[in-house]
Amino acid sequence: MPILGIDYEKCNNCQICYNACTRYFRRDKEQNKMVFEDPNNLCDSCGRCIAMCKLDAIMYENIGEILTFEEVQDPSTLISYESMHKFMSAKRSIRGFKKKKVPKAVLEKVLDTMKYAPTGANIRTLRCTIISDEDKIKKLSEVVMDAIIASSNPRYSENFIKAKKRGIDTIFYNAPHVMIFHSSNPGDAMNSTIALTYGMLCAQTLGLGTCWIGLAHGVLSSNKEIREKITGIHGNVWGVIIIGYPTQIYYRVPPRPAIKTKGLDNLE
Ligand SMILES: Cc1cc2nc3c(=O)[nH]c(=O)nc-3n(C[C@H](O)[C@H](O)[C@H](O)COP(=O)(O)O)c2cc1C
Incomplete structure (x- = not known):
């Protein structure tokens, strides 16, 4: 299991780990702290807890490289809809x-x-x-x-x-x-x-x-x-x-039919 628990030196008890994952994080009322519990080794290592903890308080092992860069918080700052489209x-x-x-x-x-x-x-x-x-x-x-x-x-x-x-x-x-x-x-x-x-x-x-x-x-x-x-x-x-490496060059985008969609009419 790559998630090892919480580093309480860093944790400020914000409970965002519970927000990330209600399955394996819970608040221990007696100790007034968050705990990670996965007795049956079911955690799928999605890493949402690692990604959402601002204080980097989740301890993990061997989960692969962890990237962090400024735009990770709002990827829309990397590329506009117009460019993406x-x-x-x-x-x-x-x-x-x-x-x-x-x-x-x-x-x-x-x-x-x-x-x-x-x-x-x-x-x-x-x-x-x-x-x-x-x-x-x-x-x-x-x-x-x-x-x-x-x-x-x-x-x-x-x-x-x-x-x-x-x-x-x-x-x-x-x-x-x-x-x-x-x-x-x-x-x-x-x-x-x-x-x-x-x-x-x-x-x-x-x-x-x-x-x-x-x-x-x-x-x-x-x-x-x-x-x-x-x-x-x-x-x-x-x-x-x-x-x-392509040899073909395209000069325009061919037309595509709109995706037939239900459920948009009542939206503003
Ligand atoms: C699931 C799938 C299978 C495809 N199989 C072939 C294929 O065997 N041979 C081929 O030349 N093109 C294949 N294509 C490409 C389609 O013909 C092509 O995506 C479609 O004509 C639209 O053209 P575009 O990709 O340039 O927009 C496949 C595309 C998809 C999505």
């Missing part, structure tokens, strides 16, 4: 890449952002496999294409057959890296989508382009043999993206 709306799927690997340090930056994505009950079971070997990506692309051709109706598979004959990679678009999220925790189906989305947005700040590859996800999640033999992944595949 432009940034998000300009996020496009990239399907053309420079023949250049992304340096390890840059991919690590993307992964470092992904780790801040929320997960159900703060369970951190997601695993990531990055394939960067050109031949391996080509092989994976071919078997994914073959699997799609074998399982789809002829009208759908026609384009894949044509592309395959012409040596065109319609799965990974000759991307330098394929990133696969996997684990054996079914809850990670949603967690991985959130983490990958964080990473894809972060990638855009680093001049990188990305694209979801649902086609590879579909084949890898349903075909154990391909998954294990070619990617070496055991367990379930929850998401696949490609990542690299």
Whole structure:
């Protein structure tokens, strides 16, 4: 259990830890102090207590790096809605890449952002496999294409057959890296989508382009043999993206329909 308790030298009994977490913090009336109690080791280490204690009075062990910076109290001071909106709306799927690997340090930056994505009950079971070997990506692309051709109706598979004959990679678009999220925790189906989305947005700040590859996800999640033999992944595949330096440039944001919403009419 990484939360060890409260440092009473620092604590001023403000009870914000209880506000952060009513499960494991309580006020001990007799001693007139807050106490942390988790006899069954159920605390999921979400760290809200650490983050909310102004006096840094929560004691913890081995929970990973703890960041603190001025804007953490109000992240809206870091980026305006207008900038964020432009940034998000300009996020496009990239399907053309420079023949250049992304340096390890840059991919690590993307992964470092992904780790801040929320997960159900703060369970951190997601695993990531990055394939960067050109031949391996080509092989994976071919078997994914073959699997799609074998399982789809002829009208759908026609384009894949044509592309395959012409040596065109319609799965990974000759991307330098394929990133696969996997684990054996079914809850990670949603967690991985959130983490990958964080990473894809972060990638855009680093001049990188990305694209979801649902086609590879579909084949890898349903075909154990391909998954294990070619990617070496055991367990379930929850998401696949490609990542690299883009060659495609977009000059405008395509139109998108508004999300049909109920419940706004009565609001001011
Ligand atoms: C879950 C999901 C799966 C996708 N799978 C593929 C895919 O297999 N191949 C591909 O080229 N694009 C894929 N895409 C990209 C979509 O086609 C793309 O997001 C959509 O056309 C909107 O374009 P934009 O991302 O540029 O806004 C996928 C997107 C999502 C969200």
